[in-house]
Structures are given as structure tokens and as C-alpha cells.
Amino acid sequence: MAGAFLAWVFLAPGAQETLADYGITLPFTPAAEPVVGNVQVPGPGAGPRPGGPGAAGPAGRFGARAVNVTTTPVTLATVNAGLIAIGEGTAVRSVTVTSPSGGTLEELLVLPGDLVEAGDVIGRLDSETEQITYDRARLAAEDARVTLERQQELARSSLVATSALAAARLAADTAELELRSAQIELERRNIVAPISGIVGLMQVTPGNYLAAQTAVTTIDDTSAIDIDFWVPERYAARIEPGMSVIVSAIALPGRNFAGEVSATDNRIDPASRTLQVKASIPNEENLMRAGMSFTVELGFSGEEYPTVNPLAILWSAEGSYVWRYEGGTATRVMAEIVQRNSDGVLVRADLQPGDAIITEGILQLNDGMAVNLLDGPDGTSAVEAAEAATDAADS
Incomplete structure (x- = not known):
């Protein structure tokens, strides 16, 4: 166990800085080397260290090494449109x-x-029977109508009783109803649209x-x-x-x-x-x-959401998040997943079109950590770029 600890102390980048954060100072820690201008000068007796020219260099074993990253821009996608x-x-x-x-x-x-x-x-349909019934009802109605007219003439001359006139009127009305009934039955022999x-x-x-x-x-x-x-x-x-x-x-x-x-x-x-x-x-x-x-x-009308590269999504106890590149540093942004597609993930997050989202080197990042951008947008959003272009044109 002691050997593994010593190996970690002397070989792992940033190990002694980590111990220093906890208040542990090793007596044999190499002395800090003076800096002349922007160049760090080795102290007396200091020789080259394994793996790099000096402790403060990017490849030094005791210095903080900036992570190389690549980014892809945020785009907008519309769903439920x-x-x-x-x-x-x-x-x-x-x-x-x-x-x-x-x-x-x-x-x-x-x-x-x-x-x-x-x-x-x-x-x-065949209608012979219904036609005969109709014809008979028509003749009966005509006869009843003639009888009623004759009774009305006699009544005007006071030659017939009122009851006889009423009976003739009733007979005529009944015959008319029989005629209408026969007519309906005859018409029902036709199939109509x-x-x-x-x-x-x-x-x-x-x-x-x-x-x-x-x-x-x-x-x-x-x-x-x-x-x-x-x-x-x-x-x-x-x-x-x-x-x-x-x-x-x-x-x-x-x-x-x-x-x-x-x-x-x-x-x-x-x-x-x-x-x-x-x-x-x-x-x-x-x-x-x-x-x-x-x-x-x-x-x-649809709903618009920022879309990020699927490789940019990470998970923590709080939920899913992404790393945004801003001015040479990595910033953690919580991103709730709305929909997964093969070419992008729609998220609910504080992101703008054109924001640079880190897709490579994401496992080595901490919030606010300095990073080296190898490829991709520089983190200027489309909104900021438009404002900058407007300011330049005004000036």
C-alpha cells in the first residue's frame, strides 16, 4: 500500500497539489523554480524531470494539464409541428x-x-291488387262527393233535413280517406331513392x-x-x-x-x-x-428545443447535463432530455443556437476548468454573433 501511495504522489499529475489542498506538505517536495519573464528557470541542482521539461509545463507531472476538447454547435429543432x-x-x-x-x-x-x-x-313491385283497391276507392269518393253536392242543394231549398246533410258530408270525408289510404298503398309498390x-x-x-x-x-x-x-x-x-x-x-x-x-x-x-x-x-x-x-x-405551431450532439450528454445525481465551451473554460449546463433522435438530442436547457457544446474530452472536465479548443465553434452563440456584427457595422 505504501508503494502505491508513493507512486501516486510522485507520478500522478496534480497529486501533490491535491495533498496541499488537504493541508499535507511533504518535506521532500521539489522547490518552486523561479520565473523570469514567461520562462520558468530551474533552480540550483534541479535536473530534468521524467516526462517533461519542468513542473509548470503542460506535460509536467506536477502541473495542471489543460484538457483538449472539440465542440459542436447547438441547433434548434421543432417537434410536434x-x-x-x-x-x-x-x-x-x-x-x-x-x-x-x-x-x-x-x-x-x-x-x-x-x-x-x-x-x-x-x-x-307488382301492384295489380293495390291498383284495383285504389280505383275502387276513387269511384267511391266520387260518388260520395256527388251525393254531398246533391244534399247541399236540397238543404238550401229546405227540402232535406240537416241530419241527412251531415250524414252525406261524413260519407264523403270517409271516402276521401279511403282513397288516400289506397293511394299510399299503391305508391308503396314503388322503390324510391x-x-x-x-x-x-x-x-x-x-x-x-x-x-x-x-x-x-x-x-x-x-x-x-x-x-x-x-x-x-x-x-x-x-x-x-x-x-x-x-x-x-x-x-x-x-x-x-x-x-x-x-x-x-x-x-x-x-x-x-x-x-x-x-x-x-x-x-x-x-x-x-x-x-x-x-x-x-x-x-x-410546434415546439422549438435546443439540439445537441448525442455524444455530449452526461449524467449525474441531479440529472443529465452538457459542457458548454465559453472563453476557454468549460461550464456545466443542466439539460433535460426531451427527445432522442439519431442525429441529435432535443433538450430543455439554457442554451442558445450556436453555443459550443463539448463533445470530446468531456470525462476529464470540472466546472470552470480551462480547456484547449482543438476543433469546433469558439462558443459565441448565434445571438451574440449577430449582436457583434451589428456593433461592428455601427462603428
Whole structure:
């Protein structure tokens, strides 16, 4: 143990200075050598020491040796400035057309892909029975109307009792209701488009018997496309209706479409921790279809953070930190890591763009220690450099 201690005292750089800090002075410590100008002159009997020309030289065993370092500049990076999500398109309105009543399908009046307007007849069921019922109700209504008119003429001449006139009026009203009922039943033999849009594939063919509410086809209003997509919950407070979005479809390479957020869900999905969002995209050219897969891009203001070289990050009990080069010395700066990337680490720290961050020689540094800069910026930040340039121009 004594031999190791002596070896440390005489061979380790700065060992005797360390002992002196603790109040320990060795009696055989070499005498300080006088300094003439900027040159240290060996004292009497002093010979060259192993490993260097003198104790005060950069390579001397008892002098403080400045650490050689290299630096890289601080840059700025923006995060959370955009979001890309995958969504599925649906028609702004879509309905499944069903048979309003039971019966045999006699004909279809449209083909898949046809554009129809709301109220257009797209198919007909057999209607012979309903037509007969309607005709009978129409004749009964006409007869009741004629009877009522005759009773009204007689009543004006006081040739009929008031009760007979009231009975004739009731019969006419009842016949009118029967006619309207028969007309509705006859109209229900037509299959009508409830909205305007494009007809889909037919689910039935003429000759089939259709029960009431049997699906016949679908009609999609694709004048606009609604896209449902999901975003991480950290964006929930930043997305609101009216925000602009840009979408592209795998089926339409090279084409981008603009739209806006039309609605957001009122809760976060607890399983995926995501929020469902709906965007509406105009489809004037009718290129987009329901069911397409879309890439949705949203833009945000973003957050800017200083970015340092990954090699500059060190850790202590207080957390992560970096060494900043300032005027020939190393200064310790606490740097909380925000995001790690392959080419840089985003940190939350008191750093400015252009600050010189030490990346080599960092394991030998102490706060305020003098260092020799071998390569990299000299520690003048971009802000300071701009101010210096302005002062020079003014002078």
C-alpha cells in the first residue's frame, strides 16, 4: 500500500497539489523554480524531470494539464409541428334502399353507378291488387262527393233535413280517406331513392319476391368524403373543428386534397388512448370513393428545443447535463432530455443556437476548468454573433 501511495504522489499529475489542498506538505517536495519573464528557470541542482521539461509545463507531472476538447454547435429543432394519421373514407351521406312492402319485384329502372336524385323511382313491385283497391276507392269518393253536392242543394231549398246533410258530408270525408289510404298503398309498390347520389350494386333481380325491408341497393352521396381517423391523446386539446387538413389516397398517387376537421369525439378511447376525429373533404371531381384508405396530415405551431450532439450528454445525481465551451473554460449546463433522435438530442436547457457544446474530452472536465479548443465553434452563440456584427457595422 505504501508503494502505491508513493507512486501516486510522485507520478500522478496534480497529486501533490491535491495533498496541499488537504493541508499535507511533504518535506521532500521539489522547490518552486523561479520565473523570469514567461520562462520558468530551474533552480540550483534541479535536473530534468521524467516526462517533461519542468513542473509548470503542460506535460509536467506536477502541473495542471489543460484538457483538449472539440465542440459542436447547438441547433434548434421543432417537434410536434405536424401529425400524420391513417383514416378510412365514408360518403357524406349513405343509405341502404329497402323494399317498402312485400311483393314480387317487377323491374329495376337504374343500373349500378347511375346518378339519381331524391324521389326518383328505381324499381317497382307488382301492384295489380293495390291498383284495383285504389280505383275502387276513387269511384267511391266520387260518388260520395256527388251525393254531398246533391244534399247541399236540397238543404238550401229546405227540402232535406240537416241530419241527412251531415250524414252525406261524413260519407264523403270517409271516402276521401279511403282513397288516400289506397293511394299510399299503391305508391308503396314503388322503390324510391331517399337521397341524391350514386347507385351501388343491386342486391336483388326482377322476379324475386321481396319481403318488407329487403335490401335492394345502396346510394352514396359522394359530393364530399368524410374521413375517420384517430390521433394520440396528447393532441386532443389541439384539434378542433375547422382545422385545415391535407389528405392523399393510396388509390390516387400524386394527388392531394384539402379539407377541414368537421367533428371530434367527446371522449378518449381507454383501450388505445386515442381520439377519433372526422374530416370532411370536398369531392367535386368525384375521384374519391367511400371505403378508400387515406393519409391525413395536420399542421400545428410546434415546439422549438435546443439540439445537441448525442455524444455530449452526461449524467449525474441531479440529472443529465452538457459542457458548454465559453472563453476557454468549460461550464456545466443542466439539460433535460426531451427527445432522442439519431442525429441529435432535443433538450430543455439554457442554451442558445450556436453555443459550443463539448463533445470530446468531456470525462476529464470540472466546472470552470480551462480547456484547449482543438476543433469546433469558439462558443459565441448565434445571438451574440449577430449582436457583434451589428456593433461592428455601427462603428
